[in-house]
Amino acid sequence: MAILPSLQQLRFLCALAEQRHFGRAAENCAVTQSTLSGGIKELEARLGITLFERSQRQVMLTPLGKEIATRAQRLLVDAEEMVGLARNAQEPLSGPLRFGVIPTVGPYVLPSLLSHLGTALPKLKLYVREAPTTVLLDKLASGELDILLVAIPYGLGDVEAMEMAEDPIVVAMPRNHPLRNHKVVTRDDLAREQLLLIEDGHCLRSQSLQACRIVDPVRNEVFQATSLRTLVQMVAAELGITLMPQMAVDSELASTRNVVIRPLSPDKPFRTLVLAWRPTTSRGAEFRMLGNLIRECLTGTKRAFAPDHDIEALTAR
Incomplete structure (x- = not known):
């Protein structure tokens, strides 16, 4: 019978494959660099192959090493x-x-959500990672993350998803903007305005454009930001208008009085928050239990999710 690699050796392999640096990989595994280096050498000897090309400048996986690291992660x-x-x-x-x-x-749901889950599930220990959807999906597929809270419409691929709540897309504009006198903003109104949008790579951008049926944003897009906070500050400086999720309104408008919010017409577009996990996980039933608790928190304590949110009350600060 073949002598199999240990799980610790496979963990060392995956850490070094990701970090490409012995020191950082050892730190991730909470061992000394010599322990990790020795474990990799033992693994190579056990398998009878070279997994890494080593030099003074870099650590690089061999082609066979890449395949074995992928299998080790699984x-x-x-x-x-x-x-x-x-x-x-x-x-x-x-x-x-x-x-x-x-x-x-x-930023808009974690404070209340973590408090809610901490009370309801005192023995659950959450390790939270914030990143764009594409990064999170890669980490979910590789097993680095167990579950995600993301938004659709967006291609999530091979996951099991559970809807949590709807989050309307609204328009933010300077207080002296001509559209401030409109109770709602139409898509034709948007087509005539200078748009400030979040940069490519954020799912909110595609969700906003899709919800508002904006096919070619380039012709009236004047700025791309890396965060909603930057977008709001640009609106406050009267450089254009933007689209934002209603859940972010209270938080992002708290520091400025020069921005007002109006809903979009006629169908009040929205994105949908979903909880997603690998369909192969053994924890599906458990994650659905968690989803019910998260849904309870989001719909019960976040007035930003209410479809009849009082826009005038918000903008009359």
Whole structure:
């Protein structure tokens, strides 16, 4: 019978494959650099191949090393799932959970959500990672994250998803803008305005354009920002108007009196927050339980999700 690699050796391999640096990989594995280096050498000897090309400047995977690192990552995910299955059979929603969230959702829901979950699930230990949707999906697929809170419409690929709440897309404009006198803003109104939008790579951009049926934003887009906060400040400086999720309104408008909000007409477009996880996970039932708690928190405590949100009250600060 072949002598199999240990899980620790596979963990060392995956860490070094990701970091391409012995010191950082050792730090990620909470071991000394010599321990990690020795583990990699033992693994190479056990397999009878060279996994990494080493030089003074860089550490690079060999072609076969890349394939083995990919398989090792899948084995580690399966091992963690096995342990999680046993643990959660005894006590669901306890222990560590690696939770990913997008930047246009995290700042507005995490404070209340983490407090809510901390009370409801005192034995659950959340490790939160904030990143764009594409990054989160890659980390979910590789097993680095367990579950995501993201928004659609957006291509999520091979995941199981559970809808959490709807979040309307609204228009933010300077207080002295001519459209301030409109109760609603139409798509034709938008077509005549200078748009400030979040940069490519953020799902909110595609969601806003799709919801508002803007096919060619370039012809009236004058600025791209990396955050909603920057967009709001640009609007406050009277450089244009922007589209933003209603959940962010209270937080982002708190520091300025020169921005007002109007809904879009006629169909009040929105994005939908969803909880997503790998369809192969053994924790599907557990994650649906978590989803019910998150939905309860989002719909019960965030007035930004209410479809009849009082826009005039918001803008009459």
